[in-house]
Amino acid sequence: MDAADLDKVDEIIDRYRGQEGILIQLLLDLQSELNWIPREVISHLSERLRVPKSQIYRIASFYKVINLNPVGRHVIQVCMGTACQVRGAHKVLDFTASRLKIKPEETTSDLAFSLKKVNCLGCCSMGPVMTVDEVYHGGVNLEGAEKILKNLS
Amino acid sequence: MPRLTSVRDLQDMRRGLTSRGDPIESGTPWVAVCAGTGCLALGARKVIDAFKEELKKRGMAEAVQLKETGCPGFCEKGPIVVVYPEGVHYVKVSPGDVPDIIEETIIKRRLMDRLLYVDPVTGARGVHEDEIPFYKHQTRHLINDNIKIDPKNISDYIALGGYRALARALSAMTPRDVIEEVKRSGLRGRGGGGFPTGLKWDSARAASGVPKYVIVNCDEGDPGAFMDRALMEGNPHSVLEGLLIGAYAIGAREGFIYVRAEYPLAVENARTSIVQAREHGLLGEEILGSGFDFDVRLHRGAGAFVSGESTALMNALEGKVGEPKPKYVHTSERGLWNRPSLLNNVETWANIPLIINRGAGWFSSIGTDRSKGTKIFSLVGKVNNTGLVEVPMGMTLREIIFDIGGGIPGGKKVKGVQTGGPSGGIIPEEHLDTLVDFDELISLGSMMGSGSIIVLDEDTCAVDLARYFVDFLCDESCGKCVPCREGLRQMRDILNEIVAGRGKAEDLKTLREIAGLMTAASLCALGRTAANPVLSTIRHFEEEYLAHIREQRCPALVCERLVSYFIRPELCIACGRCRENCPQGAISEGEPIEEGKDPFMVIDQSRCSRCGICYHVCPSKVRAVVRVSGKSSDPSHETAIDKALGGDSGWRR
Numbered sequence A: 001m002d003a004a005d006l007d008k009v010d011e012i013i014d015r016y017r018g019q020e021g022i023l024i025q026l027l028l029d030l031q032s033e034l035n036w037i038p039r040e041v042i043s044h045l046s047e048r049l050r051v052p053k054s055q056i057y058r059i060a061s062f063y064k065v066i067n068l069n070p071v072g073r074h075v076i077q078v079c080m081g082t083a084c085q086v087r088g089a090h091k092v093l094d095f096t097a098s099r100l101k102i103k104p105e106e107t108t109s110d111l112a113f114s115l116k117k118v119n120c121l122g123c124c125s126m127g128p129v130m131t132v133d134e135v136y137h138g139g140v141n142l143e144g145a146e147k148i149l150k151n152l153s
Numbered sequence B: 001m002p003r004l005t006s007v008r009d010l011q012d013m014r015r016g017l018t019s020r021g022d023p024i025e026s027g028t029p030w031v032a033v034c035a036g037t038g039c040l041a042l043g044a045r046k047v048i049d050a051f052k053e054e055l056k057k058r059g060m061a062e063a064v065q066l067k068e069t070g071c072p073g074f075c076e077k078g079p080i081v082v083v084y085p086e087g088v089h090y091v092k093v094s095p096g097d098v099p100d101i102i103e104e105t106i107i108k109r110r111l112m113d114r115l116l117y118v119d120p121v122t123g124a125r126g127v128h129e130d131e132i133p134f135y136k137h138q139t140r141h142l143i144n145d146n147i148k149i150d151p152k153n154i155s156d157y158i159a160l161g162g163y164r165a166l167a168r169a170l171s172a173m174t175p176r177d178v179i180e181e182v183k184r185s186g187l188r189g190r191g192g193g194g195f196p197t198g199l200k201w202d203s204a205r206a207a208s209g210v211p212k213y214v215i216v217n218c219d220e221g222d223p224g225a226f227m228d229r230a231l232m233e234g235n236p237h238s239v240l241e242g243l244l245i246g247a248y249a250i251g252a253r254e255g256f257i258y259v260r261a262e263y264p265l266a267v268e269n270a271r272t273s274i275v276q277a278r279e280h281g282l283l284g285e286e287i288l289g290s291g292f293d294f295d296v297r298l299h300r301g302a303g304a305f306v307s308g309e310s311t312a313l314m315n316a317l318e319g320k321v322g323e324p325k326p327k328y329v330h331t332s333e334r335g336l337w338n339r340p341s342l343l344n345n346v347e348t349w350a351n352i353p354l355i356i357n358r359g360a361g362w363f364s365s366i367g368t369d370r371s372k373g374t375k376i377f378s379l380v381g382k383v384n385n386t387g388l389v390e391v392p393m394g395m396t397l398r399e400i401i402f403d404i405g406g407g408i409p410g411g412k413k414v415k416g417v418q419t420g421g422p423s424g425g426i427i428p429e430e431h432l433d434t435l436v437d438f439d440e441l442i443s444l445g446s447m448m449g450s451g452s453i454i455v456l457d458e459d460t461c462a463v464d465l466a467r468y469f470v471d472f473l474c475d476e477s478c479g480k481c482v483p484c485r486e487g488l489r490q491m492r493d494i495l496n497e498i499v500a501g502r503g504k505a506e507d508l509k510t511l512r513e514i515a516g517l518m519t520a521a522s523l524c525a526l527g528r529t530a531a532n533p534v535l536s537t538i539r540h541f542e543e544e545y546l547a548h549i550r551e552q553r554c555p556a557l558v559c560e561r562l563v564s565y566f567i568r569p570e571l572c573i574a575c576g577r578c579r580e581n582c583p584q585g586a587i588s589e590g591e592p593i594e595e596g597k598d599p600f601m602v603i604d605q606s607r608c609s610r611c612g613i614c615y616h617v618c619p620s621k622v623r624a625v626v627r628v629s630g631k632s633s634d635p636s637h638e639t640a641i642d643k644a645l646g647g648d649s650g651w652r653r
């Protein structure tokens, strides 16, 4: 983390000055800036907000959306909601994982891809659903997943 | 930006909007393109851009207004475009269709057959919503306006009569009147529990302690449900108006909208609606000159199903971990920061303006004896017309699936429906004539929950689906109380053994025992209802469990460990797709039986991990991979292979 990044962090913290109950909102905002929450940011938050680090970790690790490890340049989410599940989402997940040679929730060693399974993206009509870098793809079968992956690499 | 300082101002603004030739009320042509998450995923953004460009090119950008609207629910057929004033409803529109729509439908007022909905059964085309079976059988009060409203523009909502209910409540009703009206309407909470809304409001009003809070629950963690997203995205002001009325009724000055971060568009539209309401003086001090002050903050969740539970959600709003706490006292008396807090679901809030505008009598004339009004369901899974459907309480599941949903694709049979999400259960085909309301579904071991209806066909394994929900809940249980945390884990272990063919005779009894304990002793409703998927499948599909346990057979051919895969040489075209995709490298080209015979692939059963990828990648025209389940499918079992390859009965392709 360099000084410019920490300045950005400070700027985000300042947005919430004087408000209560903001830790989760802050972590979400910081993540959308940095893609993940590095340790230095947690230390910095702890100092600025006067909240113990353990408390911040407790929250950050409870919520699935918060990444405590670096994420890949491309983030692939496979929806595992029930509607997707009954239309074969687990196959899409297994296939994608085996293609990327990582398990769900992991990142490839070259930091190119992260694979996440999510519990419902609310696009249940078009299941199975997969998102790549926040672009939604509906009706994804294995062929579709293959095409999507090919376009990325 | 006009700040509305009285009821009169609001009326004037509405009149101004309609007389100025606002496209909603006047006869001028305008185009609505659904910009909900569903249609956007199907390419609606490109359609919108194409309209912008084409209208500009033809110099019609002024004359024809283009609206990016909320979701009308027919996601199956998106992107949806509706051309007004006639209300011509086009489905599956692509950017390439846009010049034709402008030329033919807008300029020449002619229909374009190729973009109309065609009924797959009768072949009839539907021009307007009321000619399309998916819409025709619905009763749409909550989502009806979505396709007419740009959710990012408060004027659209006001032009259609928005905030009239608030004006009425503030100017002509006391808080007590409002609560009486809600009580008499019979409205029950749409978040799953079905608690009578009026009673909850009453207790929040009567509770001592200030400040009081009102809260919108848009966590919608229930997998398979998306009505709250569609409302929050598509008509956020209707939710906000309900919230304002609730705040007035209980005497709150501050409110929160809790939206899960996985719904970025809902977050954005909720935020915009708050900003615009503030600019118009509909939030802030002295709202409509009535002396009522109120403001709202937006709070994003961060991916935790349990955080949708009332006490957990309030913990999250306080910036703490979103896990439940014991409810010795109702949150309506002591909730957020230990103050009286009124929490309702998005859809519950959206019903409030309707009740105030049209009266409790009108509302309670819809629905069944004990469940009033309409309910939005997400009709998904193995059904032809998936999407959001709003129907009166008390329609049957069969009507919903067949009349609105258009039946099951691929000529398959319906096996049952899953309702109520992870807290609900599976209802088998023979009970499809059950009326859908709060009480009827509970009597079948399921519940209405937040309104997901997931249709299952014969390719769904009841045991596997139960295992899926238990797995989901294991992931989502906060782990704070032992019965839920450990009970789920034990159930998961047992179900994993059953689907792997290692089930034991006493498993069903053990599962029931664990279920009983979890139901009795868990801290929150997540744990108390977590066994429902298991109990309801044991109740309605016991023979399927027994097939797994006694015969190591999965009748639906789903459970990986119990299914073997073979390739039929006479069908195989040796395209190599399966070989390329097999993660185990278990597939290779077979030895031709005779010289000159076509090449084919074979699966080395000793290396096969039974993932089924080969089955799914085999081109649909070829379908050479077959599945076999049951004891005799042991790969070393020669006869099973012969049987499979010979095309004997006893297995399904």
Ligand SMILES: Cc1cc2nc3c(=O)[nH]c(=O)nc-3n(C[C@H](O)[C@H](O)[C@H](O)COP(=O)(O)O)c2cc1C
Pocket (backbone or CB within 6 Å): B188, B189, B190, B191, B192, B193, B194, B195, B197, B217, B218, B219, B220, B221, B222, B305, B306, B307, B308, B309, B310, B311, B343, B344, B345, B346, B348, B349, B524, B525, B526
């Ligand atoms: C595990 C769990 C998750 C829940 N998730 C939601 C949710 O996402 N949205 C919701 O409105 N209610 C949810 N509820 C129900 C809430 O606790 C609460 O009953 C509801 O928001 C009250 O609103 P209503 O009276 O309008 O239904 C959940 C309950 C549990 C136990």
